Every structure is written in C-alpha cells, then in structure tokens.
C-alpha cells in the first residue's frame with residue numbers, strides 16, 4: 001500500500017455571540033490533534049497534512065441562538081441545528097479538493113462531531129463535548145472517516161466507525177480499528193484528495 005497524504009484545511013470559528021460556536025485552538029494544538037488522528041489512520045496508510053489554518057467569523061449566529069432555544073429536541077431539531085452550525089461555518093475559503101474542517105467550541109448534542117454532506121462536504125469538530133473534556137482526536141478521526149465514504153458499523157467500541165447508540169468516540173481509545181473493507185473504501189475515496197508527489201516537493 002502506498003502512503004496517501006491528504007490535505008486538511010482547518011477553519012477555527014469565532015463568535016462573540018455564542019460560546020458554543022466560538023473556538024480557541026492554536027495551530028500547534030491542531031497539529032498535535034492531527035498527529036493523533038494520523039496514528040489511528042496509520043493502519044490504512046493515510047496521513048493527514050494540515051494545509052490551511054485560519055480563523056473565520058461565524059455567520060448568522062442569531063439564527064443559531066434563537067433556534068437553540070426550541071423546546072422540542074427531536075430528530076428534526078438535531079438536523080436543523082446541524083445545518084445552522086454548518087451555515088455558521090460558511091466561508092468562501094473552502095478548498096474543493098481538500099478535507100475542510102470547521103472547529104467550533106461545543107456541539108449542541110452529545111456527539112463528538114458532525115459530518116455534513118450537503119452541497120460541499122464539511123466536518124464540524126468541537127473542542128469540547130458532553131462526553132470529553134477537550135480535544136477528542138478520535139472523534140475527528142471518526143468524522144473524517146465519514147468524509148471518506150465510511151458508514152457506521154456495529155462491531156463494537158474497538159472500531160473507529162462504530163455507531164452503536166452513541167456517536168461519540170471515547171478519547172482514550174488510541175487503538176481504534178478499521179476493517180479491511182473500510183480501509184479499501186477510504187483509500188478509494190482518498191485518491192480524490194491525494195496530494196500529488198510533485199506538489200509536496
């Protein structure tokens with residue numbers, strides 16, 4: 001297997017209206033997180049390279065905040081909140097052939113991240129969540145898995161793409177597994193984002 005290097009374009013969301021949207025992470029911290037993501041993805045011979053790191057201002061935080069107060073918190077609420085979070089991350093700076101990640105402060109539900117495949121695919125990753133204090137690299141690795149075409153499996157907690165009931169990957173899980181089929185699928189999809197050798201030189 002040849003090593004595939006994929007560019008990851010990180011946007012750090014800034015908002016003075018919502019502490020949930022507002023994120024604060026340094027470029028070095030982000031590199032450390034990606035190093036942990038890479039240690040999980042090593043088994044697929046896929047490596048993520050930080051190709052961009054930029055702060056962006058949250059758009060439409062008012063809509064986010066007013067919908068946040070909705071009392072009914074069923075499936076439609078979850079969906080709408082995901083889309084509103086995505087809207088807040090809107091920027092012209094997304095790169096089509098890169099994996100775009102929007103870092104937010106927190107996520108409105110218990111998940112460790114969201115992958116939205118609507119218009120342009122986007123990973124939304126929170127610095128903290130209800131089930132982890134901070135910087136849950138395993139969750140980012142999981143969401144990137146969705147980006148590379150993987151669905152949930154029900155093989156248990158040792159697997160990166162397990163989706164049994166909870167959508168959060170525990171941060172202490174450093175040796176999360178991918179199945180051979182998942183590796184094949186992800187590598188196929190990764191070809192689209194693969195940094196060409198000459199580009200790296």
Ligand SMILES: [Zn+2]
Pocket residue numbers: 142146152163167
């Ligand atoms: Zn998932």
